[in-house]
Amino acid sequence: MKVEMKSSDTVRHLYVHFPFCARICPYCAFYKTRGNAVEVGRFCEALVREVQGSSALLPSTIYFGGGTPTALKTSQLEVILSAFHQRLDLSELKEWTIEANPGSVSARKAALLKKFGVNRISLGVQSWDNDLLNLLGREHNAAQAEESFRIFRDAGFSNISIDLMFALPGQTERQWRDSLQKTITLEPEHISTYCLTYEEDTEFLARFERGEFSVDDDREAGFLEMAMIMLERAGYEHYEISNYARPGFRSEHNQAYWRGADYVGLGPSAFSTRGFERWQNIADHHEYTRRLFANEAPVVSAERLTPEMKRTERIALGLRTCEGIVAHTLEQNQVNELVRHGLLVRRESRVSLTRTGRLVADSVAAEVL
Ligand SMILES: C[S@@+](CC[C@H](N)C(=O)[O-])C[C@H]1O[C@@H](n2cnc3c(N)ncnc32)[C@H](O)[C@@H]1O
Ligand code: SF4
Structure with a gap:
């Protein structure tokens, strides 16, 4: 491939x-x-x-x-x-x-x-x-x-x-x-x-x-x-x-x-993502080496990400950071509920985890995804 x-x-x-x-x-x-x-x-x-x-x-x-x-x-x-x-x-x-x-x-x-x-x-x-x-x-x-x-x-x-x-x-x-x-x-x-x-x-x-x-x-x-x-x-x-x-x-x-930037991964098992394309190199160093010596691509799988997959990934990763995520990408009633419980905080157009929220980050992510 x-x-x-x-x-x-x-x-x-x-x-x-x-x-x-x-x-x-x-x-x-x-x-x-x-x-x-x-x-x-x-x-x-x-x-x-x-x-x-x-x-x-x-x-x-x-x-x-x-x-x-x-x-x-x-x-x-x-x-x-x-x-x-x-x-x-x-x-x-x-x-x-x-x-x-x-x-x-x-x-x-x-x-x-x-x-x-x-x-x-x-x-x-x-x-x-x-x-x-x-x-x-x-x-x-x-x-x-x-x-x-x-x-x-x-x-x-x-x-x-x-x-x-x-x-x-x-x-x-x-x-x-x-x-x-x-x-x-x-x-x-x-x-x-x-x-x-x-x-x-x-x-x-x-x-x-x-x-x-x-x-x-x-x-x-x-x-x-x-x-x-x-x-x-x-x-x-x-x-x-x-x-x-x-x-x-x-x-x-x-x-x-x-933040969802594009990246290239080289070497066995490495993923790359550009725009909506994601591909992975083979996770086998023998086959990886064989292919490179035979002038074949080491890619083993590729998929086209949907906007929904991109959105979910951005939220899951962004929520773990202190920058947080743009609030309007989430369901507002849910955000208000999590803010009321002291797990999320709004800062201008973004929301991020509070100190308490950071201790239960996986549960908060499960709520909003
Ligand atoms: C790619 S790994 C290792 C780098 C280097 N090979 C080493 O072990 O020193 C990067 C980091 O992931 C963490 N890690 C690896 N497996 C883990 C696991 N099962 N649970 C939590 N952290 C893990 C370790 O702290 C490790 O230093
Ligand atoms: S097996 Fe290798 S990569 Fe994994 S933690 Fe140990 S030294 Fe690091």
């Missing part, structure tokens, strides 16, 4: 998916695998071909995620970063993020990323508690995570985000408070806090179904509230349910996505 992009429709946001990890975490449902050196090498060549073939891209943001892009050898990372520079027009690039796993960070890689213009790091710390890191099957401990943060700082990165996870099995309020406090002490510019979700086809979901783990909405809301209180007090703006930033450091890439 081939999706043509008209050259007039320049896309400003690029996502690149690197599908390999050194170790597979038992809760993770992103497309990833443990590849051998030959597979990773061939994949890099295939990715370079896809970058070369992608037209009508003038990125203002690039997000290089995965998987674990920092699991690449320094030499392979250099090949891919060089390919981006040679084959893309980066003259309008403002934000270039890479996802980094503390288990695969080195001063050499950090220096290389800096040299090639990557200017934002998203560091997957998850927790500062070694018992919880063990439970999560992480390949690093807390000391390595701190060392990685310092490596990036020393390499000159002034925009670092830290990922944390909460409502983990057995996690106490105290452990969560300590993780938040430790993060604040390091003074990252951005912090993402994700509530653990039990995803399909993961070991964690199997353990949940066997009754080893359980979910408690009140507990999750309590953890979220603790994050809101501590991070806002420390000077972070809660600009999306899972995201906090110091003024001026909100993620441009993610905001574009939440």
Whole structure:
């Protein structure tokens, strides 16, 4: 299947998916695998071909995620970063993020990323508690995570985000408070806090179904509230349910996505959206690589979005942000009801979640959709 992009429709946001990890975490449902050196090498060549073939891209943001892009050898990372520079027009690039796993960070890689213009790091710390890191099957401990943060700082990165996870099995309020406090002490510019979700086809979901783990909405809301209180007090703006930033450091890439901007995704499993067209690359790195070497498109499915699908998506994503959504896109009686209950607030022509509303964001979204 081939999706043509008209050259007039320049896309400003690029996502690149690197599908390999050194170790597979038992809760993770992103497309990833443990590849051998030959597979990773061939994949890099295939990715370079896809970058070369992608037209009508003038990125203002690039997000290089995965998987674990920092699991690449320094030499392979250099090949891919060089390919981006040679084959893309980066003259309008403002934000270039890479996802980094503390288990695969080195001063050499950090220096290389800096040299090639990557200017934002998203560091997957998850927790500062070694018992919880063990439970999560992480390949690093807390000391390595701190060392990685310092490596990036020393390499000159002034925009670092830290990922944390909460409502983990057995996690106490105290452990969560300590993780938040430790993060604040390091003074990252951005912090993402994700509530653990039990995803399909993961070991964690199997353990949940066997009754080893359980979910408690009140507990999750309590953890979220603790994050809101501590991070806002420390000077972070809660600009999306899972995201906090110091003024001026909100993620441009993610905001574009939440606002419904067009984006192109390269690499296996990546989605692209332009106008009403959405397509996805095949979520199989062998077949992805084979196709690129055979000059075939890696696209596996495409659909035409309806205006209603677009509207629903815009509301679902926008409602999670502090910008909220344009009020007239919602049913007004329902909005008035939610405002009366203190869950939504009107600001000029828009509505957004109140503090209480943020604690029950999924229920509010279910009401209005
Ligand atoms: C693409 S992933 C990972 C980046 C990198 N590979 C790492 O693990 O450090 C981005 C983030 O999603 C979050 N995440 C992954 N699976 C999750 C799940 N099941 N529930 C909640 N958050 C999850 C983690 O915080 C992770 O850092
Ligand atoms: S959480 Fe990150 S390191 Fe773990 S399997 Fe998923 S992508 Fe790989």
